[in-house]
Amino acid sequence: MAPILLLALPCAAASLRAQILAAELKREAPYLARPDGMQAALRPPADEDAVGVAVVVDPLCDYLGVALIEELLERGVAVATIFSDYMAEGLAAANGVEPPLGLLAPRTDGEEWLSGAAPPLACLSESDAGIATAEQLSNLLGCEFRNAVGPSRRHKWLLHETLREHNLPHCRQALCETEDELVAFYRAERNAIIVKPCRGVGSEDVYKCCDEEACAAAFAALRATTRYAGGSNDVILAQQFLEGPEYAIDSVSRHGEHKVTALWRYDKVGFVYQCTRLVPVDGATRPIIDSLIEALDAAGHANGPAHSELIVVDGVPTLVEINARFHNANVRPLVDRCIEGPNAIALAAAACVPDSEEWAATASTPTMVEDGLLFHISCLSSGVLSGIDADALSTLENLPTLVEMEVYESFREGEEVSATTDIKTDVGWVLLAGTADDVERDYAACIEAQARLLKYR
Template sequence: MSTAEQPAAVVVDGYSAGNFYPAAFTAAGARVLHVQSTPELIPTMLAPDVSAYERNIVASDEAELVELLRPYSPAAVVAGQESAVLLADRLSEAVGARTNGTALSPARRDKYEMIETLRRAGVRCAEQFKSDDAELVVKWAEDAGRWPVVVKPVDSAGSDSVYVCRTAEEARAAAERILAGNNLFGFANTEVLVQSYLEGTEYIVDTVSADGHRYVCGVWRYEKTLLPTGRNIYNRDILVPADEAPVPSLVAYVDEVLEALAVRWGPTHAEVIVTDSGPVLVEIATRLNGNLNPAFHILCTGHNQAELSARAYIDPEGFAREYGGRVYRKLQSAYTYNAPTTLDGVVTEVDREAVAAIDALPSTAALSVKYAPGSRIRPTTDLMTAALRVHLTSPDDTRLEADYDRVRVLKDSVYRVG
């Protein structure tokens, strides 16, 4: 097949896990283009490797982008990261690609609209309120009469500025801090969201869909640590067998969420808490899981979300036959560990012996050292400020746990700070 005959896929702002799309779409038989929607790259995110694409189109004018993309007749226009969701929906609809459309785009991006859309559809969800006034946020929490509450931005990602607040003073301080700052993508927070606190165990549910034929490609149980500041930081994600409770009820609930939000195409990354009343959505994003590592996920589940997403868009009939309505199989136990740090200063050296010791552990499938010499490192407050990301997998649960414990010891030796 000549290049001109190949279907085209467009990745909008392919930061972070979006970097796995070019190889996935190429393997699916597509030519791959990149849209960079800002004149300069966003500095807070892992930058896209534009050399992996046939073309990098740098433009922020949507009408211009539509005209530039239309000759390629794209089969897919996908969001490479969270802040690209709305633009990808608009572009995919405008050029006639396979799309979730724009009618419910706000509900797939704005966390307030997301939950209100579920409420209108009769899907179990949290109580909430949003405002541009910290005092009104506090009043809502006090009137609700239930503490703690969760205070967070309406449209960020990666646990950015998410606070668990147990008093009016804590809620006020969190709201004021959010309203005075920017979100992870550099945009000003003009409103703040406050929600009822969901008591229970939190899970990740990752899916891929092709014209409504949904495949669940992984369910992971979160372990988090609640800091004295009210920030709930990630620790490890633990792969759960698909036939183990509460996975079936989580899958059934997320199917309701997908239907309510009109998600028929591509990947989703959902976070759901299992409460006494049943599963309740924290939030869902129509993008890849930010912890995606294709080689690691293939080892523990036999596939990866980027590869599945490319197949869904480029060969939807084949995807539906092979994956539609099904769930993953756990091939071996696995953890994703986002190692926290209490270090505060400038990294003067990365201890290569400590890195090599982690890398040499039998369970280590992938290791990401997030700071280089000269970088500013601060105590971990969210996913972006974790010191390391380590993917661990093994058919031997005892070996896996021992290697995880060893990483927890070695992580503090990786960086020297001045």
């Protein structure tokens, strides 16, 4: 079995948008064309009486994909687990062997669950790379809760073209095949611009360019790299620089009904995150939620989780991107502590249950019961480490509002490290929850301890 779902749009005399969309569909079409067919692990719920089956793509992280599997099983949903080709190839390259597809259960032939008695409910991905695989598979299976195959939700230029066509706030932008085209966009903007790949995650390979030399350097750097999830950066995306408070929204959708599980505001310096802070949905932030819902509808995201980002520009919330997956950080303990109602992973599982009373009983927006934030531990300078400062580490571990924390194992004696430039180069994280005053006090203590945490030779 080598299923392929290929949707093509006619390109003759078509608009640039149609051409790009067709190219993206063609690029993503082989994601399910495994030469040896698709193998999957099938795990039934404990009572063996499944209400249906959901597919979880790339479940590698305990607090994301694995947690989703546990939530689904608790609600009587059988779970099939698979790897996307991109993730499988990456794991094979890292480990020197093809990873076992039977990750959490005995390996079984895909036909067993593709044609099983339990109705297919949904396909959800932990990773960004697996989102296209999940979309295609959900349509092949005819899942009850699915989105049409839509590269425009992943391709950043296509997304903002979609927003423009729906008369929603969007970025001015240009696709640039040459350095001259990029410089011309910069000159037309008469301001700083953002230069980035059409597909990417975590602010990786994103450049803020304030002069023509920076534009040229960014263009050269991107053309020398590959896109996330595969392929070359054959065209470079230039976008208007959006300046204003930046927010992230965790939401879950079910048949076009959208429910927000957490609203966050970023504190950032450039592309370096200082903290991701829970904020209430109130009169001041309600327009952000309304803008998100309009954008989700315009982009055709009717089912499943989303982690979306918006920037409020001169009072107007403007979508930056939609990610059809969960918040990548381990925020579940913080949300469970600070928010009344289910976290996004639990609600996504509830949304997969037909006639779900849990979904119906969940409010459309969250209610905060405590203040909370995720502090991102940054590496402040480059060098070779001599170790971790015990006193600074103790300060973090003994904060009165501490919920959980982690310093990544890669930051150990003898390692050569570089200063943090984005979320992927953080040192670790700290979750804080409590009263507003107590959280702010411990946030300041985190900033102070961060400066002492890493010791250098």
